[in-house]
């Protein structure tokens with residue numbers, strides 16, 4: 127059974143009603159406490175001039191309204207789902223999994239076929255979850271230069287970022303990284319748009335920038351991206367990535383679209399995983415679930431959950 131067929135099979139299973147999950151209710155809140163406890167909102171910071179010592183505020187209430195975090199009632203469930211999503215990614219990071227050792231495996235792109243399938247939501251929530259890992263830090267890069275959802279929600283749209291470092295070789299990309307008030311999580315804004323974004327993202331300079339951003343092996347660099355089938359930018363971005371996580375929206379992403387998107391980024395030595403997003407379970411809550419590795423590796427297939 128191909129990974130796409132497995133995804134379709136899982137979708138059918140998810141349509142069946144589930145008993146409410148008692149363990150989910152018993153778990154502690156998923157969003158890190160520091161997310162809930164900040165003083166300055168991201169919206170306020172949109173107009174503030176962040177100096178090197180200031181922190182981008184990850185304020186839960188604002189981010190829920192901005193669609194980067196789910197409603198509070200879903201925190202526990204999503205925390206468990208992101209635990210499952212990140213484990214195989216971390217395994218690939220350390221050992222390469224079925225692909226064998228991968229050079230610079232800490233460069234991860236979150237992609238999807240079409241718009242609105244949950245790339246930005248997934249990139250942000252995965253970044254939060256990975257930032258809680260004791261042995262890793264996370265740099266979340268807004269690689270969706272056309273629709274910089276992360277930069278906008280965090281109030282750092284308009285700050286220099288990825289595109290500025292690509293355009294001007296004298297700008298070290300590391301100097302544009304902003305720390306957040308979540309320990310272990312930093313962000314790089316998308317930066318200023320220009321005509322040649324796809325060309326810049328596939329340039330030699332992009333390799334240099336990604337090299338610099340991911341030089342520290344303990345740092346996981348997560349790139350949000352634009353829809354693969356709608357724009358050339360994300361396909362260009364994929365060229366410098368070592369892992370791609372493709373978001374499949376339950377009941378929405380069409381199989382042919384998914385296959386077309388996967389074919390655009392298919393590479394024999396780059397693990398591509400699928401994550402099923404916004405499936406419904408129990409009382410109609412949305413959740414994200416992990417599917418496994420598509421194509422490539424020696425024994426690709428569904429991971430054990």
Ligand SMILES: Nc1ncnc2c1ncn2[C@@H]1O[C@H](COP(=O)(O)OP(=O)(O)OP(=O)(O)O)[C@@H](O)[C@H]1O
Pocket residue numbers: 192193194195196238240241242243244245246247248270273275352353403404412413414
């Ligand atoms: N697992 C989820 N649970 C709850 N809400 C979600 C989930 N995934 C996505 N959403 C919501 O769906 C909407 C679209 O998600 P998002 O913006 O992440 O999609 P996208 O793929 O980045 O879209 P675009 O291609 O336009 O950038 C947002 O309002 C987001 O909050």
Ligand SMILES: [Mg+2]
Pocket residue numbers: 245246247270273275351
């Ligand atoms: Mg987005």
